[in-house]
Every structure is written in C-alpha cells, then in structure tokens.
Amino acid sequence: MTKLSVNVNKIATLRNSRGGNVPNLLKVATDIEDFGAQGITIHPRPDQRHIRYQDAYDLKEIVRTEYNIEGNPIPEFMDLVLAIKPTQVTLVPDSVETLTSNAGWDTITHQTYLSEMIQEFKLNGIRTSVFIDTDLSLIEAAAKTGADRIELYTEAFATEFGKGNKKAVVPYTKAAILAHELGLGINAGHDLSLDNIAFFKESIPYLAEVSIGHALISESLYLGLENVVNMYLHRLK
Template sequence: MYFTMTKLSVNINKIATLRNSRGGNVPNLLKVAADVQDFGAQGITIHPRPDQRHIRYQDAYDLKSVVTTEYNIEGNPIPQFVDLVLDIKPTQVTLVPDSEEVLTSNAGWDTVTHQDYLKEVIKTFKDAGIRTSIFIDTDLALIEAAATTGADRIELYTEQFAKDFEAGNTAGVKAYREAAIRAHELGLGINAGHDLNLDNIAFFKSEIPNLAEVSIGHALISESIYLGIENVVNMYLDRLKG
C-alpha cells in the first residue's frame, strides 16, 4: 500500500449541464465551485468544449476569481482553447485529445505520434507559467514519450480500471500501478481521472504510488443527488487520506 496525500479536484461540468438545460443560472456554477472548496476539495476542474454544451468559455473566466485552490482547465488544445488558457493562466492545464463530437473523453494521447505537436503546445503553456498534464493510457512506451514532451504530469485515463473493478477484476489496477511507477521514475507527477467513484477510489488510491491528484465529476455529482454534495466531497477526502 502507498500512503501519500492525494488532492481532490471536483469537475463541475455536470453542474453546468444542469444549468444549461433550463437556461438561467440555476444551479449557480460559481456558488457550487465556492461551496465545494469550502467543503474541503483542493481543486476545481472544468472541461470546456467548442460547442459549450456544458462549461461555457465565459464560465472559465468567471471562475478565475472564485477558485482559491487549484484551477485545472482540461481540453483539446485547439487555438481557441489555447488562447483561453493563456488568458486565464490556471494552476494547471490538462491536454485531452477529444474530438468535438464525443460525449466524454474516450482516449489518451499517442505521445509518440504527436510528440512534436505536444512539445510545441506544452512549451507555450509552460512559458506562461502554467503546469501541464497529459491525459494518457497506461502503455509504458507512451508514458516514456510523455516524459520527453516537457509535460509536468500525466493524468492516467482510468475508464478501463473502473470497468474491471466493477466486474470484480481488481488485477486490472496492475497496469496503472506500473505506469505510475515508471512515470515517477521519469520525473512526471501523476494525476488520474475518468469513472473513479466512491466504490473504487480507495482501492485505486491504495494501489497507485505518488498519486498527486484525482479529478472526479460525473460520479461525484451523481452520488451527490442521493447523499448531498458536502457529504460526498468529504467521503472522497476520507478515502483519499494517507
């Protein structure tokens, strides 16, 4: 087992989805961001997409004065996204290779094929003083290629782990543990996200060394419908202790 402090960054995209479904400002995205920080979350994550179907670009600007912990903006580094991040200068930018039509992120970067592109984009962000992270699968060759892009961290794409865990296959975490170990050896920080939830987060945390941060949105907001958001944030924080 590994015992290090792991930060919880709450992805509030689903709050924006609910707001947008009726128009107006209910629920109030900025208040939710402020509240979850007051409840103990150590970061806020947003993932604006070009069609602004949940987080709007204006939200990203409005949140800058609200987020007093760590502000993580994730997305595909198209020119509009790059300009947004450079204007806001969040704590961290997480690069995700999702196309416009996908409902949610469904793949990590091929850091070998896109090496030159990633180097260019990452240098742009790092020159602005923004920590960079690459959304990535567990393939060790891709982890090693990520280390040569100039990125500060990787974010392990954990959908397959979550599927394996739900099916009772806890051995599925082995690839994530090996990826984290190799990343740490190469000087990369380790984040994780996608389909992590209250059922699987404690086990994942216990198996992954040097896990700096998890970003959780869909599950956390869904669980909050039954259990209340303050309670759920604290349940995650309790499971992430160590």
C-alpha cells in the same frame, strides 16, 4: 494525501438545461472548496454544451484552490488557457463530437505537437498534464514532451473493478512507477467513484491528484454534495 479536484461540468449541464443561472456554477464551486476539495476542474468544449468559455473566466475570479482546465489544445482553447493562466492545463485529445473523453494521447505520434503546446503553456507559468493510457512506451514519450504530469485515463480500471477484477489496477501501478522514475507527476481521472477510489489510491504510488465529476455529482443526488466531497477526502487520505 492525494488531492481531490472536482469537475463541475455536470453542474453547468444542469444549469444549461433550463437556461438562467440555477444552479449557480460559481456558488457551487465555492461551496465545493468550502467542503474541503483542493481543486476545481472544468472541461470546456467548442460547442460549450456544458461549461461555457465565459464560465472559465468567471471561475478564475473565485477559485481559491487549484484551478485545472482540461481540453484539446485547438487555437480557441489555447487562447482561453493562456488568457486565464490556471494552475494546471490538462491536454485531452477529444474531438468536437466526442460525448466524453474516451482515449489518451498517442504521445509518440504527436510528440512534436504536444511539445510545442506544452512549451507555450510552461512559458506562461502553467503546470501541464497529458491525458494518457497505461502503455509504458507512451509514458516514456510523454516525459520527452516536457510535460509536468500525466493524467492516467482510468475508465478501463473502473469498468473491470466493477466486475470484481482487482488485477485491472496493475497496469496503472506500473505506469505510475515508471512516470515517477521519469520525473513526471501522476494524476488520474475518468469513472473513479466512491466504490473504487480507495482501492485505486492504495494501489497507485505517488498519486498527486484525482479529478472526479460525473460520479461525484451523481452520488451527491442521494448523499448530499458536502457529505460526498468529505467521503472522497477520507478515502484519499
């Protein structure tokens, strides 16, 4: 079964919009695990507009499943991850002003840089994943960085699938097959939803984990958080 890691950034956004501690991020993360999710993901940004760096430390104390921290490995992020030692770090090349992740790494241009960062994380016992597009040359270069996994950036698939174009999944299938042949684990995330997750799961061999936040929390407004978590788990079997 592909593991479901729930990104709780949107819970932090809602909390921050009013100040105080409602909704309680730690309680929601605990509940999500109780509902069956196999991981919690956060993506702190330098301006701390949703997840705060203190949240990252606080979640370390209560997450019982896998803990995944995403972000651009700037010095502050490096220090945070090395101090917390989550299960997994996912390296994402987003700039400070980026609203949400919108591109994968150019693992050819940044191979040396990524290799240095990844070596540091792995020396500290942290599984590493690289956020990436489906270009096969970039997958090959990702394997040379020493990363344990890649995370396929799935916005293009989700957009095209919403238009009825199921063939949009083909590059992801090919990327997953190559990654597996190169010894990389396969994660995926961005704009995956209840509408497209079952088809994506069926089409992607060796899919270890999906990280889903925005869609899952939005769907929960109508269907309830516990129901939605279990609906994803059912589709991922």
